[in-house]
Amino acid sequence: MTVKVFHAELGTAVATGLLGVAGVVGANELGHGWTESGPEAGYFPFYVGLILIGASLWNLVAAFIHHRRAQAHLAAGGEADEPFLDGERARRLGIFIAALLAFVVVTLTMGIYVGSILYITWSAWRQGGYRLPLALGTGAGFAVALYVIFEVIFKIPLLKGPIEPLLGIY
DSSP states (O other), X not given: OOBXXXXXXXHHXXXXXXXHHHHHXXXXXXXXXXXXXXXXXXXXXXXXXXXXXXXXXXXXXHHHHHHHHHHHHHHTTOOOOOOSBOHHHHHHHHHHHHHHHHHHHHHHHHOHHHHHHHHHHHIIIIITOOOHHHHHHHHHHHHHHHIIIIIIISOOOOOOTTHHHHHTOO
């Protein structure tokens, strides 16, 4: 499977445009005007949504212009553009997304500390090429840093899952 740059640009422009539309619709529900006491709750999101829609339309038009020029260049005997995503890159991207989804599931069920240890360890070991003991130390160190920064220094409790009662935290 190969994804061309043109298709990636179209997909990105449409996706960001839809996000802008969602922002505008949500801001309309909140109200985006100006009252005697200042802006309504949807004032800022409304205009950010409009800017996002405008930028997405700009990117969509630019993608079509660039694509037509590339087609003319190719018809004149020029070289084709490099693909945006070839098979190997798609495989690596799929592995990354699967690991990220697994991190979310583990975090929701086992807590942020277990999830981060597993995710950082796996990423450092499999994708970063670190030896397993060093990767495990990096993951554990990251989890300890999360705990110290959020729980100890800022007093912000993070999702601990079932390890909270096991460790007697709180």
